[in-house]
Amino acid sequence: MYLHGTSTINKLGHLEIGGCDTVELAARYGTPLYIMDEALIRQRCREYVDAFRGTGLKFQVAYASKAFCVKAMCRIAEEEGMSLDVVSDGELYTALQAGFPAARIHFHGNNKTPQEIQMAIDAGIGCFVVDNFVELHMLNAIAGEKRQKVNVLLRITPGVEAHTHEYISTGQTDSKFGFDLGNGSAYAAVKEASELPHLELLGVHSHIGSQIFETTGFKMAVDKVADFAVQVRDELNVLFPVINVGGGFGIRYVEGDTPLPVASYVEAIADSIQTKFSAEGYPLPEIWSEPGRSIVGDSGTTLYTVGTHKDIPGVRKYVSVDGGMTDNPRPALYEAVYEAMLANRGNDANEEVVSVAGKCCESGDMLIWDINLPKVISGDLLAVACTGAYNYAMASNYNRIRRPAVVFVKDGQADVVVKRETFDDLVGNDVVPERMMQVSKTV
Numbered sequence: 532m533y534l535h536g537t538s539t540i541n542k543l544g545h546l547e548i549g550g551c552d553t554v555e556l557a558a559r560y561g562t563p564l565y566i567m568d569e570a571l572i573r574q575r576c577r578e579y580v581d582a583f584r585g586t587g588l589k590f591q592v593a594y595a596s597k598a599f600c601v602k603a604m605c606r607i608a609e610e611e612g613m614s615l616d617v618v619s620d621g622e623l624y625t626a627l628q629a630g631f632p633a634a635r636i637h638f639h640g641n642n643k644t645p646q647e648i649q650m651a652i653d654a655g656i657g658c659f660v661v662d663n664f665v666e667l668h669m670l671n672a673i674a675g676e677k678r679q680k681v682n683v684l685l686r687i688t689p690g691v692e693a694h695t696h697e698y699i700s701t702g703q704t705d706s707k708f709g710f711d712l713g714n715g716s717a718y719a720a721v722k723e724a725s726e727l728p729h730l731e732l733l734g735v736h737s738h739i740g741s742q743i744f745e746t747t748g749f750k751m752a753v754d755k756v757a758d759f760a761v762q763v764r765d766e767l768n769v770l771f772p773v774i775n776v777g778g779g780f781g782i783r784y785v786e787g788d789t790p791l792p793v794a795s796y797v798e799a800i801a802d803s804i805q806t807k808f809s810a811e812g813y814p815l816p817e818i819w820s821e822p823g824r825s826i827v828g829d830s831g832t833t834l835y836t837v838g839t840h841k842d843i844p845g846v847r848k849y850v851s852v853d854g855g856m857t858d859n860p861r862p863a864l865y866e867a868v869y870e871a872m873l874a875n876r877g878n879d880a881n882e883e884v885v886s887v888a889g890k891c892c893e894s895g896d897m898l899i900w901d902i903n904l905p906k907v908i909s910g911d912l913l914a915v916a917c918t919g920a921y922n923y924a925m926a927s928n929y930n931r932i933r934r935p936a937v938v939f940v941k942d943g944q945a946d947v948v949v950k951r952e953t954f955d956d957l958v959g960n961d962v963v964p965e966r967m968m969q970v971s972k973t974v
């Protein structure tokens with residue numbers, strides 16, 4: 532398994548992350564356990580901030596909190612000088628509870644409710660990324676009732692297809708997100724937004740997809756956005772002080788994944804913006820961006836205990852762990868692939884090929900197919916790398932499995948940032964109607 536960040540094998544042959552022995556972490560906190568390498572998260576934040584600073588352009592880097600939204604993570608984003616992208620009242624609430632400055636929060640989503648819009652305006656967030664005409668008018672009306680003017684970006688679909696899984700590709704015309712550039716709705720949206728009295732139009736936003744390994748798509752999107760900016764300047768007399776290029780920068784999950792260094796993405800985008808806008812004599816806009824996965828993805832490791840295993844001679848050996856699609860739905864959803872190792876026997880040579888199964892009552896609950904490991908026995912600890920993004924965030928209670936705890940590790944210290952769910956948490960919202968409370972007479 533590729534060792535990310537501070538991960539290393541210690542003298543005992545155990546996987547160590549952030550100076551903490553994962554075998555000890557398992558004993559102390561139980562498994563499954565999400566372990567987050569705090570130093571690596573901070574390093575990634577700094578790579579973005581430094582790279583954008585290096586462009587000389589004004590910028591905001593908004594951590595896309597959908598990737599992993601808990602209060603401690605919002606604190607890190609704040610401390611590292613990031614802005615924050617939220618897509619629901621729950622993410623907004625989490626950020627506010629963490630003391631994240633509202634003025635640096637950007638609110639996304641294709642179906643914001645009136646209640647969410649009110650909550651966000653009352654909190655004083657920095658910007659709404661408006662997705663469609665219904666929202667545009669609703670936002671103007673609600674802001675009007677509150678006698679306020681709110682900042683907006685318009686999310687446009689630039690007609691660029693990112694080379695990634697179709698479920699996480701978003702920039703193409705046939706997408707649920709945004710105003711389409713090709714069919715004129717983006718143009719109409721700019722016209723309307725610039726005329727609505729309670730909206731301050733800052734510019735446009737595009738996000739072409741996720742887990743992208745090259746810069747071509749971003750550059751194409753910037754070109755289209757720049758041409759569009761020039762068109763609306765010339766025809767509608769509207770200037771965009773901000774261009775938001777979204778997120779989507781890829782990470783290394785397994786060998787063969789070839790992400791670019793953060794600075795390469797940022798420089799390519801900034802170059803395109805500078806070249807295109809300068810050529811048109813357009814005042815250089817601020818660049819905003821929204822990385823999620825590339826901030827937290829490779830910082831996460833999930834630790835499981837191996838339970839049962841079964842050998843089907845000549846076919847396959849299944850090794851079952853105490854978690855699965857409930858803590859990591861990505862293999863089932865996107866056929867996502869992961870690397871793993873035995874955390875308690877990091878120096879043992881690989882001896883067999885096994886497939887790692889989750890414990891859910893679902894044949895699709897497979898975490899990893901055909902991975903080389905030492906001879907696996909019950910009680911071994913399996914560490915799966917690169918689970919920091921869209922794992923805890925997309926975890927569920929399917930089969931009434933309790934969501935794992937999350938610990939941040941750094942310099943030999945481990946801090947629980949999300950407690951393991953309890954049985955009481957599981958049934959806490961269940962209500963049994965009074966009429967079902969009588970003891971059955973038929974039994």
Ligand SMILES: Cc1ncc(COP(=O)(O)O)c(C=O)c1O
Pocket residue numbers: 595598616639701738740741742777778779780821822823824825
């Ligand atoms: C609008 C928007 N911004 C940012 C992101 C974050 O993307 P990623 O985690 O791939 O960086 C997403 C998710 O793909 C998104 O939909």
Ligand SMILES: N[C@@H](CCCC[NH3+])C(=O)O
Pocket residue numbers: 597699741861865920921
């Ligand atoms: N949840 C997806 C990415 C979607 C990002 C949000 N637009 C994943 O795990 O890869």
